[in-house]
Amino acid sequence: MARADLLLDLVEAERRGDRERFKVLVESVIAEERANQHHLLADRLSQLITTTGQGPVRDDRAAAIRDLVHEVVPNRRLHELELAPVPQRVVTELIEEQKRAELLRSYGIEPRNRLLLSGPPGNGKTSVAEAIAAELMLPFYVIRYEGVMSSFLGETAARLDNAFEFARTRRCVLFFDELDTIAKERADEHETGEIKRVVSTLLLQIDRLPPHVILVGATNHGELLDRAAWRRFQIRTELGAPSRAQATRFLERLAERLGGDLGFAPRTLADKLAGASFAELEEFALDVRRRAVLELPDDNIRRIVQERLEHRRGQAAG
Numbered sequence: 001m002a003r004a005d006l007l008l009d010l011v012e013a014e015r016r017g018d019r020e021r022f023k024v025l026v027e028s029v030i031a032e033e034r035a036n037q038h039h040l041l042a043d044r045l046s047q048l049i050t051t052t053g054q055g056p057v058r059d060d061r062a063a064a065i066r067d068l069v070h071e072v073v074p075n076r077r078l079h080e081l082e083l084a085p086v087p088q089r090v091v092t093e094l095i096e097e098q099k100r101a102e103l104l105r106s107y108g109i110e111p112r113n114r115l116l117l118s119g120p121p122g123n124g125k126t127s128v129a130e131a132i133a134a135e136l137m138l139p140f141y142v143i144r145y146e147g148v149m150s151s152f153l154g155e156t157a158a159r160l161d162n163a164f165e166f167a168r169t170r171r172c173v174l175f176f177d178e179l180d181t182i183a184k185e186r187a188d189e190h191e192t193g194e195i196k197r198v199v200s201t202l203l204l205q206i207d208r209l210p211p212h213v214i215l216v217g218a219t220n221h222g223e224l225l226d227r228a229a230w231r232r233f234q235i236r237t238e239l240g241a242p243s244r245a246q247a248t249r250f251l252e253r254l255a256e257r258l259g260g261d262l263g264f265a266p267r268t269l270a271d272k273l274a275g276a277s278f279a280e281l282e283e284f285a286l287d288v289r290r291r292a293v294l295e296l297p298d299d300n301i302r303r304i305v306q307e308r309l310e311h312r313r314g315q316a317a318g
């Protein structure tokens with residue numbers, strides 16, 4: 001938002017006594033100042049809106065946040081990933097909307113900021129979230145469930161609140177892997193009151209999330225996800241196992257990157273490894289190259305691949 005508009009909105013919110021709107025606007029100022037490396041000012045403003053006149057912010061707050069949110073340096077780029085046309089398009093659109101948020105805002109429209117990725121393990125959910133952070137040059141924060149989940153009644157919801165409060169004043173990508181662990185369907189009769197409270201907190205926080213925080217949720221079990229949580233995501237897309245063509249391209253790129261052949265033409269190997277995830281294909285190729293480098297000259301590589309394929313078949317059968 002342009003500075004003049006922001007100031008006007010701030011004064012207007014204050015005049016109307018709209019505390020919620022006022023806080024959202026100050027949070028966007030904080031995020032902007034942080035992005036401009038004005039950390040002292042950002043921290044001071046953050047303290048002013050998070051303390052409610054009941055005393056200073058506790059010194060151990062930063063340490064507590066570290067238990068809830070883990071910062072990962074985002075290295076993966078979007079062009080390095082092999083994505084089907086639909087996920088490729090929606091993720092590219094989200095990035096563009098965020099990059100050109102000012103233009104959208106000048107038309108009174110906010111960029112989208114809530115993306116749900118579903119699909120079987122090892123097909124790029126974490127990688128896509130990380131690539132979004134890298135493309136937008138934003139910090140990448142991963143929720144740590146071991147820190148958020150507490151056995152004390154009511155504590156999990158409070159910790160979740162804290163994690164969101166932390167993220168709200170930063171331009172960042174906030175990543176919830178295995179979202180279904182905390183956003184389980186509330187209608188499930190086996191679920192306790194506690195999980196219902198946690199899901200309600202999550203929904204409330206998602207609703208209050210400013211557009212400069214990009215929320216990415218990932219789940220292997222979309223069907224287990226609370227429907228209201230599922231609906232909160234403006235973009236929902238599936239990252240499935242690779243098709244034959246995708247697996248072939250991925251193996252071609254891997255062979256090039258690993259600087260050696262993989263025993264078979266990528267297309268043949270893709271057929272032999274049909275059904276494998278991207279992560280499994282990558283692990284297979286790395287394993288073959290590792291043995292090839294350490295053990296044998298390249299002309300015996302096919303034997304290594306055959307052994308590995310038999311081992312894989314044995315594991316699948318067992």
Ligand SMILES: Nc1ncnc2c1ncn2[C@@H]1O[C@H](COP(=O)(O)OP(=O)(O)OP(=O)(O)O)[C@@H](O)[C@H]1O
Pocket residue numbers: 080081082083120121122123124125126127128177218220278279280282
């Ligand atoms: N679509 C893809 N394109 C390129 N590489 C991929 C892709 N998907 C997965 N990989 C490779 O597999 C590894 C594991 O993938 P990633 O952690 O992103 O999967 P995930 O879907 O988040 O899995 P999980 O559900 O187990 O968390 C990545 O580090 C990456 O090297």
